[in-house]
Amino acid sequence: MAVLQYSIKEAFENLLEKSNEQFYNGNYHESILLLEEAWDLIPNPKGIYCEESYDVVKDIISTCFMIYDFKKAKEWADKIFTTGFARIDSGNKEFIAGTVYFELGDLEIAKEFFSIANEKSEGRCFWNPKNTKYLKFSKVK
Structure with a gap:
C-alpha cells in the first residue's frame, strides 16, 4: 500500500x-x-x-x-x-455498484452485484436497516 x-x-x-x-x-x-x-x-x-x-x-x-x-x-x-x-474484499464494492444499478433500474446487473456482495460479505452488507429494499430485491427469484 x-x-x-x-x-x-x-x-x-x-x-x-x-x-x-x-x-x-x-x-x-x-x-x-x-x-x-x-x-x-x-x-x-x-x-x-x-x-x-x-x-x-x-x-x-x-x-x-x-x-x-x-x-x-x-x-x-x-x-x-x-x-x-x-x-479486505468483503463485497462492499459490489454492494455499492449493485445499489447504483438498482436505482438506475438495471435490475439484472444489480442482482448480479448483490449476489457477489452477499457471498463475499456472508450477508453482512445487508444488515444496515437502510439496505432493506436491496435485501428484499436480492431475495426475489
Whole structure:
C-alpha cells in the first residue's frame, strides 16, 4: 500500500475539508466537484493508495445518491473497482455498484452485484436497516 507524497497529501486533505464544508452547507454539487479534484490528485495507479482512492469514490457515490444523480453515481461505481487494491474484499464494492444499478433500474446487473456482495460479505452488507429494499430485491427469484 502506497502513501501519498506529503505535498499531494496536504492538497488532497485540503480539498476533502472544503468538500466536507460544502456538503454540510448543503452544496452537494460543489462537494462532488471538490471530491473529483481530490481524486485527480491521486497518482496512477490510484488503487495502490488504498484508503484515499476508495473513500473518495465512495463519498462521491453517496453524495450522488443524496441528489438522485444516479447517472454520475454509475460513472463512479465503475471506478470503484480501480480503488483500494489492498482492502479486505468483503463485497462492499459490489454492494455499492449493485445499489447504483438498482436505482438506475438495471435490475439484472444489480442482482448480479448483490449476489457477489452477499457471498463475499456472508450477508453482512445487508444488515444496515437502510439496505432493506436491496435485501428484499436480492431475495426475489
